[in-house]
Amino acid sequence: MFDRSRKGERALLLQAQAPGQHDPALMEEFAELARSAGATVVATLGARLERPNPRYFVGVGKAEELKAHKIASDADLILVNHTLSPVQERNLERLTECRVVDRTGLILDIFAQRARSHEGKLQVELAQLRHMSTRLVRGWTHLERQRGGAIGLRGPGETQLEIDRRLLAERVKQLQKRLEKVEVQRAQARRSRERSALPVVALVGYTNAGKSTLFNALTGAGVYAADQLFATLDPTLRRIDGLECGPIVLADTVGFIRDLPHDLVAAFRSTLAEAREADLLLHVIDASDPERDTRIADVDRVLAEIGSADVPQVLVYNKIDRLEQEPPPLLLDRDGPLRAWVSALDGRGMDGLRASISKALSSERLHRKFTLPSASGRLRARLHALGVVASEQTDADGWVIEIDAPRALIEPLFGLPGGDGEWLKAALLAPTHRATYNRSRATRA
Template sequence: MSVFERSETDEFARGARALVIYPELPGRASVGPEARLAEAEGLALAIGLNVVQKKHFRVRSPRAVTLLGGGQVEEIAQIGRDLEIDLLIVDASLTAIQQRNLEERTGLKTIDRTGLILEIFGERAATAEGRLQVELAHLDYQAGRLVRSWTHLERQRGGFGFLGGPGETQIEADRRMIRDRMARLRRELEEVKRTRSLHRARRKRAPWPVIALVGYTNAGKSTLFNSLTRATVLAEDMLFATLDPTMREISLPGVEKAILSDTVGFVSDLPTQLVAAFRATLEEVISADIIVHVRDISHSETDAQRDDVLQILRDLGVLDGDDAANQPRMLEVWNKIDLLDAEKREDLSALARRHDDVLMISAQTGEGVDAFKAHLSALIAKGNLVRSVRLKVSDGAALAWLHARGTINSQIVDEDLVTVEASLSRQLWGQFDKQFAQIEA
């Protein structure tokens, strides 16, 4: 089988019986084991696997050979036999050797957290760019697993020039093919990146602010995006429902136009291959004027999820503690308040009122969304320039233009003149001056 066609789970149809385990390693427990197992189950369900059982193992001393202890490995093997398990999902990163040894000792096809997330991304990527990014990440992941994945690769084959010299092993040839393919993918993604940069440059010249939604996967970003834009982006109670970035125009009070971007959801321990591969996509976040961090405030691990999102933003260079002045403005939105009980909701409301950059909403019911839009308008207006202009009463077109695109602070009529104090972005004032050059400022 071609090295570029093989998938980690292609031997199993949707509905395959899976055992999910979470090995809790020393010093790495940012969230509780129950929450981590629930998330791993959600990842498995996202590609149609049937999770038969979940189990938490505390690993005091990770083994280089199998990660888990010998007794734990035997327990997994027994569960696999008793429950007729097809697939073992290990919610941790495995080396190629650990993966191979677990398969041999448990008799179960094994996939780790990175491989599972890559499978989901491979299934969900809808655009050409998304597919390029996923393939690059998948090849990077598989490059170190050729020994485990392709048992036929150790045989020798004669070379014909274009496939390598005489005596080159199949594994060496496939590794070279992977390197060549990855180099081509990177060149194609660089072209995509240049195109995106041109689009961003055009948007910067236009007077429209860019607002990026970020957050943990399944926090409700796409539901909020659809509510604000009347779009139909896939919004399901499912991890990684959105992969490819989506941008739409939105209307905000006192703002002529703004661009809203929906991005891939973050997740704890996001594979390094995906962080690198999706950097071009996430540059939409880096270049945004305002970042809206959407949180599922009803989730039991919402604080840990917030920390994971902020850490990824730091890894991407979006947040820099040493350069706060040049960072995008950030707003935190506590979503899914409709799922809170009355007491919890009151406690959180009191907490949110103590912060200027925190709002509570339900994207599902629409509660708080209008207040959120007004807050976005106020944030955008903070960078506006306030000017007074004098118009003739007959200059109705100019007065209507100002009312449609800016915030009118005051309007005084004196006989046949109108003095207007308005707040607009510098770009919009430039448009006004060009379009209504005859107006006295």
């Protein structure tokens, strides 16, 4: 058995594509992933692949060629732009006498380097352990040794492999319990924001599309931003005032990428909940990227996977400073989402973006003020229980209540019995901003 290199700096990249397909962008993105992990790309190798070889992923001849390239380039790490099975990874390592890391392992390594918060570190470790658990399959001789017994406890013993699996499973359970506690705390903070009636707008998009730079431009938060993949992982929330729709909470989330590991999506479920439970998504797109339509489809697939497919979107085409012709600041498709064209770097188009946020939220939220008499405490209690009351005052007629909340949260109340639901629907959907409650019949003043 060979000694695994601990340097991990000189990387040979392997990119396999189906016959007839040739997309240089795939290798370019994978090389950028490798550099983001701290590796130096010293050589690349392409391969035609109709179907994965169960032994080496690629054919035997290409595997031998990979070994020759590794020797010629003096690489100490082979990165494969595909998910490998444990057997394929182990066989390639034995053949090339070199450490082999697949796409999933590379992305997990980048996340492990970039995680800063306690929650982020727990999420990354959980995803890494889940990935590692599939690799504990008799790959090393020390895992086959028997554990010695004491007097009265002699027997076949427990193999080191079984001990490692048990310890790993116990650690996974510990991490899951810790993350459940963190998720409860995040859910409480989210409910607190809902009670304050502030709409939540989440930034989503392909990694390196400029989300953090745009977040800083909108909020002045000073969040770390760099021209690299997955520059920031931990979500950041800031309040924004001065919009026509009123104050909002803006959330910066982790960037997406094609073939994002499922274990990573599962581990980051509480972080991605900011996107799942947002009132509006700002889908940030690199306008200068020739593959931007493909990037949009990749992000939409991840959004569907985490349950955010139905959340309204504003398509924000960022980095227009790199375009030869400057597009209009704001566009509205007849049957599609709003589109804003901005440069988070120099500030162009930011007014149009703010206008598009207000326009999109105004159609998804209900903001009304009405008066409830003191006898209508049941309806008032329901409104407070939902956390949709933005402000409340008392006068001679009862309670003057201001509602500001997502339409989807309030609409179930329209079915309340006893005329309450019908009156509330008329009061909130009426053109006037002030209504007076009458239990016997609905009236608008």
